[in-house]
C-alpha cells in the first residue's frame with residue numbers, strides 16, 4: 273500500500289464520521305429543517321450565498337437522514353456530513369469529526385456488520401437484497417425537474433436515487449418477470465453501470481409490472497419510460513440498452529397488440545429498430561416506428577410533453593404491404 277497524498281485523502285474521506293442521529297445533529301448546528309421526504313431532510317443551502325452571491329430562496333439542499341451525505345442541487349455543493357459540520361462551524365475536518373464523535377456516531381464498520389451498507393459488493397450471479405434498494409432515497413425534486421419526471425412516475429417504476437458521492441445517480445431497478453430484484457442500473461451524466469456485473473437484464477422489461485392501455489412503447493432507457501409516464505403515456509417499457517433480447521420481445525408481444533419501437537435516434541438505435549422490425553413483424557402484434565418528426569431529439573427523454581405526444585401519435589408502420597403478406 274502506498275502512503276501517497278492521494279491514498280491519504282481518500283482514507284480521510286472514508287473515515288469521516290456519521291452522527292447516530294442526523295436530525296438532532298442538525299438542530300445542534302442551528303440548521304432549520306424545512307421538509308422531509310422520508311429519506312432526506314430539505315433545507316436552505318448554507319453555502320449558497322458565498323458560492324453564488326444569492327440566497328437559496330427555494331430550498332435546494334438535501335441531507336440523507338441515514339448517511340448524512342448532503343447535496344445542493346442548485347450550486348452543486350456536496351459531501352460528507354463532516355464537511356457540512358466543518359463549514360457550519362468554520363473549522364477543519366478533524367475538528368468537525370471530533371464534534372460528531374461527541375454527539376455519538378454510527379461507524380461505517382458498524383453499518384457493514386449490520387449488513388447495512390449498500391456498496392458492499394456481491395459476486396456476479398449472486399442475488400442482491402431488497403434492503404439495499406431501501407437504502408437509496410426518493411429522487412429529489414430538483415433532479416426530477418431537470419428530467420421532467422413526476423414523483424408519481426418515479427414511485428410507480430420504483431426509481432431511486434443514490435445520494436452518496438461520487439455517484440449521485442439515478443437507480444433503475446432490474447427485476448425479473450416475477451418481480452424479484454436482480455440488480456439495478458446506475459445512471460448520471462458522468463456515471464453508468466449495471467450492478468452487479470453481469471446482471472441478467474435481458475430477462476425482463478423495465479416497467480413490466482405496470483398496467484397500460486393502448487400500444488406498448490419499447491424504449492432503450494428506463495428513464496425514458498418514466499419520462500413517458502410523466503407525460504401521460506403509460507405503455508413505456510425499457511430494455512436497458514439498444515439490444516432487445518428474445519425473452520424481452522416475447523414478453524412485449526404477449527402484452528400488446530401494437531408495439532411502437534422507440535429506440536434512440538442514433539445509428540445504434542436505428543439499426544436495433546430495423547433488426548427488431550424484420551425479426552418480429554410477423555409474430556402477431558403490429559410493429560410501428562416511433563416518429564421523431566423534426567424534433568432533433570436523441571431519445572424521448574429529451575422531448576417536451578407536447579413533442580412526446582406528437583411523436584407518439586405519428587408512429588408509423590414502415591412496410592404496410594409486407595404486413596399484409598404476413599396476414600395472408
Ligand SMILES: [Zn+2]
Nearest residue numbers: 317320344347
Ligand atoms: Zn447551494
